[in-house]
Amino acid sequence: MVKRFPQWRRDDAAHTPRHAVDGVRARRRLLSLLLALILAAPLAGLTGRAAYAADLAPAGASVGGQSVAGMTRDEVAAVVTSQAADTTVSVTVAGQTIEIPLEQAGGSIDAVALADALIDGADLTDSTAPHFVNNAGGGSAASVDADAVAALADRIDARVGTPAVNASIQPTADGDAFEVVDGSPGRGVDRDSLTELVETATLTVTSQSIELPLEDVVPAVSDKAAEQAAAAADALIAPAVTLTGAGKTIEADAATRASWVGTTVIDGELVPVLLKESVAAWVDQAAAGIELDPISAIDNVDADGDLLEPARPAQAGLEVTNRSAVTDAIITSLDAHQPYTGELATQEVAADTEQRVVSSGTDRFAYTAAPGEKWVDINLTDSTITAYEGYEQVHGPILMNHGGPGNETITGTYQVYLSYEKQDLGCTAGWSYCQKDVHWVTYWHGNYAIHSAPWAKHFGVGADAGSHGCINLPEEEAHWYYDWAETGTVVVSHY
Structure with missing residues (x-):
């Protein structure tokens, strides 16, 4: 037997008057309200910190003059992307103005990384902040490509000034050594001022403009630096390079070795370097001189496919198997100023057999x-x-x-x-x-x-x-x- 209890209210069981119960409930609601106000009071002056705790941009945060306070990371990143696309760099020189998008000027902004920095409390007006570096590829939210800024300066100089010409080197008429091609000064804009302009536009995500005078510009590579580079290039191509393979010997003469040399500029110094693609092209040419395509055999057959006579014998082909290794070895030897002698390794390429349908009568013969x-x-x-x-x-x-x-x-x-x-x-x-x-x-x-x-x-x-x-x-x-x-x-x- 299941015992059932009557349903009754606590105030009924305690014989408490109805108006007393209502008073208790009112006092409880008032207490809850007061407690909520007490808990909220310390946060009233810490809106920014509360937003940070909630993974939102703090009070006062802005990008390019647009407030992003209280926005999520994704929302901030969207604003950064939009602002960066609209940001330009404008340079006025000798009455002519050149305006280009920030990205073309060398400024690069990682919208997600910059959103993270803003939510972490970064100040976009501080160029020493951890989110900014003055070179591309640094992994920071904002960076500037020095090569792109230099290209912009060259573009401006070409339009309104006289570009400086770097000294360089070239093979002599005989092609077996290098000589200097003198550089010349020019008139152009100050690179440091232009770099600072692009940095500011990148860091603040706001368009920037400047008026710059034309100044005397010396070549980034001096004649003296080119003389040193020519001597270094001569030393680079001095060692002999010889290949053997399939009974042949192939030598690269000095003019050929000189054609393998290019130059790069490092901190104003002209540095000769071996161009791998040029060395590889010569190795390919040497390999082509000993490689053979396979010659397929040909059998004359009748309409039923029965053999009548062999018309041509097969001959295996020949291919070089170590082009890349030889190329790398040549470069390594010349970089070490050592001669190189190597072998082009070969392997046979199997030949196929073809069938040629001909007349089964004597008319298939030429005589x-x-x-x-x-x-x-x-x-x-x-x-x-x-x-x-x-x-x-x-x-x-x-x-x-x-x-x-x-x-x-x-x-x-x-x-x-x-x-x-x-x-x-x-x-x-x-x-x-x-x-x-x-x-x-x-x-x-x-x-x-x-x-x-x-x-x-x-x-x-x-x-x-x-x-x-x-x-x-x-x-x-x-x-x-x-x-x-x-x-x-x-x-x-x-x-």
């Missing part, structure tokens, strides 16, 4: 041959030479080099008419070259011959246009054709 007839196919498109007996390949195809622009290999059907085991090529009046003791020379028309080319490091597409019209082959291949192609053997040259 109509009798059964067993010897003939030589010179394919200038594939850069190959192949020996046939009838329509059977007996040697090749072999990669070869043919004539280049202005010395193109003739096309047509000809016959071997003369052979020499060894002969000097060119070496007479009217010829622009001379190769002594060239072996296995097989003439098939006029001065056109098949012969060895020991000077050639590579054969085939990409290296092929290197002769004066003859067919250049490796030594052993030229020897084979010399022995096989007797007088009267047909030679067909075609694209």
Whole structure:
């Protein structure tokens, strides 16, 4: 059984009169009101501190003349952003006024950081405050980029004055050393006054203007400083630089090394420096001289994809793998005034195999041959030479080099008419070259011959246009054709 109690009021239970209860309640409300007033009284004169405690801008806080008192950080930052966008720097010189946005003048304001500083009680009129530094990138709320201020001064000088010209250095006519290019004084505005103007605009987030006179301006880099820089640059390029790779040696002459040098100005001193991009460009050029694209093999196939005969052999390519490391090593050595000798490391690049669909009949050949007839196919498109007996390949195809622009290999059907085991090529009046003791020379028309080319490091597409019209082959291949192609053997040259 659940026991239920009657519902009754405390004043009823205590038999307290109704008017007495009401009086107690009134006294309690009055006491609560008095307590609230007592607690509020100490805060009445500490409005700023109360706002700070609440993470709000304190009383009297303002940005660019606009009050931000009582605003949140985000609200203050929004005001700072708006004011900074409207802030300008105006400079009047010789009756001409140049006005540009603060940011272009070099003033930089971090709205969030400046809002934090204001809420922390910062005074924007104090240039020694922790939130302000006189250089860009300092991580403070307000900063000034000295280079941007200098650029503004140069712009003003160019418009209304005469810019001073810094002394500089340049390679000599021979390119193997450096010489001084004299500087000259000018007339312009005072840099310190301009910097102070931009600082004030940045710190207070208010537009600033000033009238400045033209003054004599000396070059930031003197002739003496340039003389010292020229001597330093000469020392920088003095050591030799040599690269080897794939059997080749590449040297950077003094003029090339001089082209790697640039200069920078540090505290009025002209300092020669090695330009990494220039050194890298030379290394790339050296690498390109030994690199080869792979030559894909070509197989002649019929319409069903069945192999008829190989048309061109594959040849692996070659690529340099340490360009960046070599570039850095050259710079390190020259900076230490030490010569550099290094190797361009290479690796092979695999070649693919392509299929070329051709006729399955004898019409795919460049020559109509009798059964067993010897003939030589010179394919200038594939850069190959192949020996046939009838329509059977007996040697090749072999990669070869043919004539280049202005010395193109003739096309047509000809016959071997003369052979020499060894002969000097060119070496007479009217010829622009001379190769002594060239072996296995097989003439098939006029001065056109098949012969060895020991000077050639590579054969085939990409290296092929290197002769004066003859067919250049490796030594052993030229020897084979010399022995096989007797007088009267047909030679067909075609694209």
